[in-house]
Amino acid sequence: MSSSKITEERDLEWPFPGRRYPTRDDPDYLGSKGLAITLRKAIEVELAGKRDLDILDVGCGEKPFYPFFKPYSKSYIGTDIIQSSPLVDRICPVEALAAEDESADVVICLSVLEHVNDPARAVKELYRAVRPDGVVFASTHGCFPWHPHPQDHWRWTQTGLPLLFKNDGGFSQVELFATRGTISGIFFLLAHYSQWWADRKGWRWRLKSPITILLNRVGEFLDDRSPMLRDLNQRVTAIPEFFVIARR
Numbered sequence: 001m002s003s004s005k006i007t008e009e010r011d012l013e014w015p016f017p018g019r020r021y022p023t024r025d026d027p028d029y030l031g032s033k034g035l036a037i038t039l040r041k042a043i044e045v046e047l048a049g050k051r052d053l054d055i056l057d058v059g060c061g062e063k064p065f066y067p068f069f070k071p072y073s074k075s076y077i078g079t080d081i082i083q084s085s086p087l088v089d090r091i092c093p094v095e096a097l098a099a100e101d102e103s104a105d106v107v108i109c110l111s112v113l114e115h116v117n118d119p120a121r122a123v124k125e126l127y128r129a130v131r132p133d134g135v136v137f138a139s140t141h142g143c144f145p146w147h148p149h150p151q152d153h154w155r156w157t158q159t160g161l162p163l164l165f166k167n168d169g170g171f172s173q174v175e176l177f178a179t180r181g182t183i184s185g186i187f188f189l190l191a192h193y194s195q196w197w198a199d200r201k202g203w204r205w206r207l208k209s210p211i212t213i214l215l216n217r218v219g220e221f222l223d224d225r226s227p228m229l230r231d232l233n234q235r236v237t238a239i240p241e242f243f244v245i246a247r248r
Contacts, residue, residue, distance in 0.1 A: 015062040016061075016064035017064075019035075020067065026212070029191070031179070031180065033180075033220075035179045037179075038179045038243045040068055042245055043069065051074075053069075054103065055072075055076045055104060055105065055107075056078075056103070056104035058097065058108060058126065059080055059094060059109060059111075060078030062084075062087055063087045069108075077090065077104075078090070079091070081093050094125060095117065097126075099125075099129040101129070102128075102129070105130075106134060106136075109122075109126055114141050114154045115151055115153065116153070123165055123168055123169030124170065126246070127169045127170045135246070135247055136171070136246040137243070137244070137245060138165075139241055140154070140161065141155055142185075143185050144185070158237075158239060162244075172248060173246065175246075178232060178242060179241045179243050180230070180239075182237050182238045184219050185239065185240035186238075187219025190215050191216060194211050
């Protein structure tokens with residue numbers, strides 16, 4: 001058995017394995033897989049050779065990505081606006097983080113910024129918390145369904161999101177990536193709308209699941225063969241989720 005397979009099986013014991021290793025019967029499959037792959041690649045590149053890091057997970061929930069960071073971490077602190085799980089260490093809004101200045105080597109803020117009241121203030125707080133030689137990993141949405149948990153306020157474009165981090169946050173280095181492409185976004189919507197429609201019709205899981213699996217398979221197949229529709233410089237793209245690597 002490969003070492004990566006062993007690691008994955010151990011990771012499955014941590015809460016919310018579907019965020020790290022989603023299955024095709026999940027309507028969130030395309031979005032979750034794209035984010036997980038992009039995050040793992042970023043960790044491997046940005047944290048290569050590093051150990052004993054202080055990591056701050058902003059909007060942590062169940063800390064679903066803790067296993068990805070465990071080999072690199074000395075401390076792993078999670079914040080959230082409510083006690084959404086027993087794993088939340090500090091309760092605070094993103095706009096007023098319960099963290100000392102320059103206290104974290106890595107700050108994570110994944111699929112959170114769309115929910116905050118003041119994203120400009122939020123990215124300022126990410127900047128304040130990260131050390132001068134540290135890194136921020138963030139993700140948020142472009143073309144994506146409204147999903148209030150408990151609220152959902154914002155969407156960005158590939159030009160607007162870097163401006164948020166540079167102009168409002170103060171970051172000097174901002175890299176932007178698409179976690180998946182336009183076609184994945186379309187099929188993500190189809191998977192969710194088919195589930196919604198099936199629920200309204202009272203369909204059982206065994207009838208809904210094959211539809212979701214089919215949509216995810218087709219969407220993934222087409223997206224993998226359509227690099228132009230993942231190109232952030234193409235006018236025709238509608239990116240469902242962006243991933244940011246930011247440095248002070």
